[in-house]
Amino acid sequence: MKSVIFAGVLGNVAAIQIRNPIKLFSPAKFDDFFSFGAKLQEVSSHEIHDEDKDMSIPFANFVGDRNNATNLQEQPEEPRPTLKEYAPFYHTSDEIRVHLDDLAKSCPSAANFELHAKTSSDQGRKTDIQYVTIGNKDANHRVFMLAGEHAREFIAAESALHFLKSLCGQTDVNMNSLLDDVLFQVVVNANEQSRRKAEEGHFCLRVNPSGVDLNRNWDTHWRQSKAKGTETWGGPEAFSEPETRIFRDLVLDFKPTAFVSIHSGTKAMFSPYAYAPKLPDFNAVNMSHVLRDLDTKYCECPFGPAGSELPYLSRGTCMDWVYENLEIPYAFVFELWGPPEDFPRLKNRFQQDLKIHHDKFEFHRVLENEVGSHFEEEDGKKAPIANLAEKVGMSECFHIFNPEKEDDFVKLNKQWTSLYRDLSERLVDAPTVAELNQHPRHVSDDAAADE
Numbered sequence: 217m218k219s220v221i222f223a224g225v226l227g228n229v230a231a232i233q234i235r236n237p238i239k240l241f242s243p244a245k246f247d248d249f250f251s252f253g254a255k256l257q258e259v260s261s262h263e264i265h266d267e268d269k270d271m272s273i274p275f276a277n278f279v280g281d282r283n284n285a286t287n288l289q290e291q292p293e294e295p296r297p298t299l300k301e302y303a304p305f306y307h308t309s310d311e312i313r314v315h316l317d318d319l320a321k322s323c324p325s326a327a328n329f330e331l332h333a334k335t336s337s338d339q340g341r342k343t344d345i346q347y348v349t350i351g352n353k354d355a356n357h358r359v360f361m362l363a364g365e366h367a368r369e370f371i372a373a374e375s376a377l378h379f380l381k382s383l384c385g386q387t388d389v390n391m392n393s394l395l396d397d398v399l400f401q402v403v404v405n406a407n408e409q410s411r412r413k414a415e416e417g418h419f420c421l422r423v424n425p426s427g428v429d430l431n432r433n434w435d436t437h438w439r440q441s442k443a444k445g446t447e448t449w450g451g452p453e454a455f456s457e458p459e460t461r462i463f464r465d466l467v468l469d470f471k472p473t474a475f476v477s478i479h480s481g482t483k484a485m486f487s488p489y490a491y492a493p494k495l496p497d498f499n500a501v502n503m504s505h506v507l508r509d510l511d512t513k514y515c516e517c518p519f520g521p522a523g524s525e526l527p528y529l530s531r532g533t534c535m536d537w538v539y540e541n542l543e544i545p546y547a548f549v550f551e552l553w554g555p556p557e558d559f560p561r562l563k564n565r566f567q568q569d570l571k572i573h574h575d576k577f578e579f580h581r582v583l584e585n586e587v588g589s590h591f592e593e594e595d596g597k598k599a600p601i602a603n604l605a606e607k608v609g610m611s612e613c614f615h616i617f618n619p620e621k622e623d624d625f626v627k628l629n630k631q632w633t634s635l636y637r638d639l640s641e642r643l644v645d646a647p648t649v650a651e652l653n654q655h656p657r658h659v660s661d662d663a664a665a666d667e
């Protein structure tokens with residue numbers, strides 16, 4: 217069954233969107249709008265939203281009765297499905313906590329699974345960030361994983377949880393002897409307070425309870441923005457948020473050799489920088505080789521520096537901060553899932569990225585000069601937070617950020633757990649930044665030997 221995700225009158229334009237593309241009707245074509253709508257009478261779960269009056273009415277009441285367009289009656293809000301109603305195979309934040317408690321008891325003692333928490337009562341709200349350390353405490357190779365910064369990206373926390381279960385031998389993904397050589401620290405549910413709200417059916421919610429994007433609040437190329445109330449507001453100042461301060465303190469204490477920030481909304485594998493169409497200042501080639509190989513095996517999605525691959529630039533991200541401030545040789549953002557209708561385009565882009573990559577250092581020059589984006593996230597162009605929900609509806613948000621089918625969910629978790637495993641194994645013998653600095657030619661040697 218087709219599902220209308222948006223239908224309504226915006227100023228002097230009427231619009232209906234059924235997935236993509238959006239169909240627009242000028243006032244002269246309002247009759248077309250209504251007859252088009254009439255054909256959709258039999259479909260369910262749709263509404264008309266009048267932005268001026270900020271009210272919704274069921275679409276069926278509207279179709280065929282033009283006069284109602286200017287005389288809308290307020291209707292009670294339809295009940296939202298919760299996460300468990302919509303996709304019961306996902307875990308709520310409560311369930312994630314139960315699973316982590318269970319793992320603390322059931323994970324083999326050789327794994328050194330430890331569950332900790334850091335708390336804060338800043339801003340009059342209690343922030344309680346759980347994190348896990350697991351693996352060999354004497355390992356030189358230390359991987360930090362941060363999942364769930366954005367509330368609606370349910371799959372990110374699921375992926376981190378699945379990875380931990382796998383490390384404890386509780387899934388069918390073979391983790392080899394990874395824990396002998398690596399110490400992991402993992403934040404599974406980074407924006408738990410907002411995720412709890414998202415779990416109640418607010419599937420478009422991204423920011424923390426203070427309206428701040430936790431992945432724009434780090435003190436790296438951060439700048440004052442008037443964009444309060446938009447989805448990517450970086451906060452009143454860098455590190456204004458208790459969550460980001462806790463993450464910062466964790467990485468400062470842990471001193472990772474590799475850092476991974478886990479997201480969804482598209483499929484991609486990114487390296488620094490995100491704030492500019494600029495290549496990483498150190499270890500760029502090693503990072504792009506790692507991405508290329510893992511991407512080819514598991515994702516077939518766009519890869520490379522985030523600011524060059526994405527159509528926009530992001531200031532104040534965790535990836536840029538750890539890369540610049542901790543001199544971590546490997547810092548990544550992984551985007552696990554996007555709307556499936558976008559997959560062919562992403563695969564295409566992957567093929568292009570492979571070609572670009574093939575030219576080794578030329579790869580970098582091309583990216584910087586040609587592929588790179590120069591679009592700042594301009595305040596004036598930012599949509600208010602409510603807009604995505606109003607524009608596309610809650611189920612479409614779920615569709616954009618999370619697998620809806622259990623098959624996809626299961627497959628994706630296995631796939632990314634295997635990827636995290638391969639990544640961590642591969643980096644066991646990777647040079648540290650100090651070693652890279654001692655042997656400045658190492659990077660080019662590696663590139664020359666690679667192909």
Ligand SMILES: [Zn+2]
Nearest residue numbers: 366369479480
């Ligand atoms: Zn995200």
